[in-house]
Amino acid sequence: MDECCAPGPPSGYDREFDDRFARRLARGYRRDGLTASAQLILDFAASVGLEGASVLEIGGGIGDIQLEALKRGAAHTTNVELSSAYEPEAARLLDEAGLRNRATRMLGVDVAGEPEAIEPADIVVLHRVVCCYPDYRRLLGAAAGRGRRALVFSHPGNSLWTRIGSRAINAVYTLTGNPYRSFAHDPAAMESVLVGHGLAPRYRERSGPWHVVGAVRT
Known part of the structure; x- marks a missing residue:
């Protein structure tokens, strides 16, 4: 499950999201740019206004969305990550783009x-x-x-087949002793959390299994 895995303790992230995984993501980004779902995230951010903005990404991995946000005029980005395996690739990508001084990466x-x-x-x-x-x-x-000003997140939906797939993957994790788990949370309940914190969902798009929701501060 390349794009969605559930965390155990912070030390477990390096086991699940290892150097090989990070290198593969970086190769894909260098070759093809953002994935379709990541592009939807960036499109929403651009619609809110990236010029001169600060961007915080939680669990941003190699930082591809942040790089593209900086290229579109964001003043600064911060990435909060629990796996140290992403850091070498993220640093290389920032250096290649000449953007290291406009990005902060926080680990743990x-x-x-x-x-x-x-x-x-x-x-x-x-x-x-x-x-x-x-x-x-x-x-x-x-x-x-x-x-x-805004928050945007993606989730894999909550259909019957998504829930079945999540349970099947979690069963494999259990059998192999992997502490990670995947979750298919209720989309309406997730949006209600944003509403309760003063954000109004205004953007809903989909790419494959990924649903993207963007909300703005009211």
Whole structure:
């Protein structure tokens, strides 16, 4: 399951999201640019206004969305990540683009547990992340509290087949001793968390299994 895996303790991220995984993502980005779902995320951010904006991405991996946001005029980006395996590839991509001085990468911060450790930003991004976290209310609530103007996130839907697939993958994880789990949270319930934190969903698009929801501060 390349794009959605559930975290255990922070140390487990390096096992699941290892150097090989990070290199593969970086190769794909260099070759093809953003994935279709990531492009939808960026399109929403651009519609809100990237020029001079600060962008916080929670679980941004190699930082491809952040790189494209910087190229479109964002003033600064911050990435919060739990796997150290992404860092070498992320640094190389920033250096190749000449953008390292406009990006901050924070390692080992669980946003849901310590949101105060992260400075607020104009736009908050969570791509292929909420399906990785068991307590979506805490995660989205903490993320919403960091967003001054907008938040955009993606999720894999909650259809019967998605739920069956999630259970099947989790069964394999259990059999192999992998602590990671995937989650198919209720989309309406996730949006209600944003509404409860002063954000109004205004953007809903889909690419394959990924649903993208963008919300603006009211």
